[in-house]
Structures are given as structure tokens and as C-alpha cells.
Amino acid sequence: MRRVINRAPGLKLVVQTLLxxxxxxxxxxxxxxxxxxxxxILGVQLFKGxxxxxxxxxxxxxxxxxxxxxxxxxxxxNRKYNFDNLGHALMSLFVLSSKDGWVNIMYTGLxxxxxxxxxx
Numbered sequence: 001m002r003r004v005i006n007r008a009p010g011l012k013l014v015v016q017t018l019l020x021x022x023x024x025x026x027x028x029x030x031x032x033x034x035x036x037x038x039x040x041i042l043g044v045q046l047f048k049g050x051x052x053x054x055x056x057x058x059x060x061x062x063x064x065x066x067x068x069x070x071x072x073x074x075x076x077x078n079r080k081y082n083f084d085n086l087g088h089a090l091m092s093l094f095v096l097s098s099k100d101g102w103v104n105i106m107y108t109g110l111x112x113x114x115x116x117x118x119x120x
């Protein structure tokens with residue numbers, strides 16, 4: 001491998017540039033991870049337990065978990081992306097920053113009323 005790199009001066013320059021850029025890229029990744037952790041902790045503080053909703057056939061007048069579970073056919077379910085712990089919060093923040101699914105998480109956050117409550 002070294003022979004190939006040493007023979008082509010252009011390739012040698014590319015490899016040297018790539019290797020010299022690893023440390024600055026590592027610093028940027030560290031800063032981004034720090035911000036993700038800060039916002040993840042903030043998300044857990046604001047939204048822990050608030051992304052649950054009632055799923056089932058009898059949803060008329062259901063506002064709380066107790067109302068939901070009065071009908072045995074209903075289930076009190078959590079969203080796929082939530083902020084119940086730091087791991088889930090970091091995954092939700094990653095999806096918010098990188099995928100097309102950020103709109104669903106945004107609307108879920110807007111509809112969050114409180115722990116064991118849901119929007120009518």
C-alpha cells in the first residue's frame with residue numbers, strides 16, 4: 001500500500017491531507033456531541049413522560065392515562081422517538097437533525113401536555 005501511495009505524488013498529498021484533517025474533525029465531533037448532550041438533558045427535563053398517547057377504539061373524551069385505561073381495549077403507548085431518558089433523547093435529537101422525520105417529532109412536542117395526559 002505504501003508503494004502505491006509513494007509512487008503517485010497526488011495520492012500521497014490526498015492521504016496526508018486526510019490524515020492531517022482528522023484532529024480538527026475530531027474536535028468538531030466533540031463539540032457537536034457536547035451540544036447534543038446539553039439539549040438531550042434539556043429535552044428530558046421538559047418532555048419526560050409527555051409523549052404518551054392513548055391508542056384503541058374508545059377514544060372519546062380521553063384526556064388522561066386513567067381515562068384511557070378505563071376501556072380495556074385501549075392502550076397507553078409511548079411514541080417511537082421520545083425524551084424519557086438520555087438515550088432516547090439523543091436518538092430523537094439525531095433524527096431531528098438528520099432525517100425527514102423531524103416534522104412528526106415537532107408536532108408531537110407541540111401536542112405534549114404533561115405526564116399521563118394527552119391532547120383531546
